[in-house]
Amino acid sequence: MTEASKPCELCELARTTKWFAQFFEPFAFTVLECDSCDVPMAVLGEHRKSVTADERKVMERALQWVADTHELGELFFDDRMRQIPEHYHLHARVRPRWWPK
Ligand SMILES: [Zn+2]
Ligand SMILES: [Zn+2]
Numbered sequence: 001m002t003e004a005s006k007p008c009e010l011c012e013l014a015r016t017t018k019w020f021a022q023f024f025e026p027f028a029f030t031v032l033e034c035d036s037c038d039v040p041m042a043v044l045g046e047h048r049k050s051v052t053a054d055e056r057k058v059m060e061r062a063l064q065w066v067a068d069t070h071e072l073g074e075l076f077f078d079d080r081m082r083q084i085p086e087h088y089h090l091h092a093r094v095r096p097r098w099w100p101k
Pocket of ligand 1: 011047
């Protein structure tokens with residue numbers, strides 16, 4: 001964690017919701033249930049704004065695995081970061097059944 005005046009929520013990663021999985025290789029990230037959205041999200045283990053395409057692929061695969069395990073249905077990935085733009089996180093949002101393909 002940095003010396004910022006306001007601690008970063010995603011660096012602290014308080015264990016207030018369900019954690020699905022924690023990865024260390026090839027890089028650190030955690031898959032947990034998002035507090036505000038109730039969907040799985042992957043949080044990068046490092047404080048940076050973006051990930052490489054390869055890293056994103058690894059995170060998507062982990063989210064997909066969690067979604068499959070919990071039979072959440074069809075997903076799409078959403079990395080628009082409204083609340084914490086400084087720390088990369090990727091939501092797996094569930095595509096509503098009524099959505100056109
Ligand atoms: Zn952070
Ligand atoms: Zn969320």
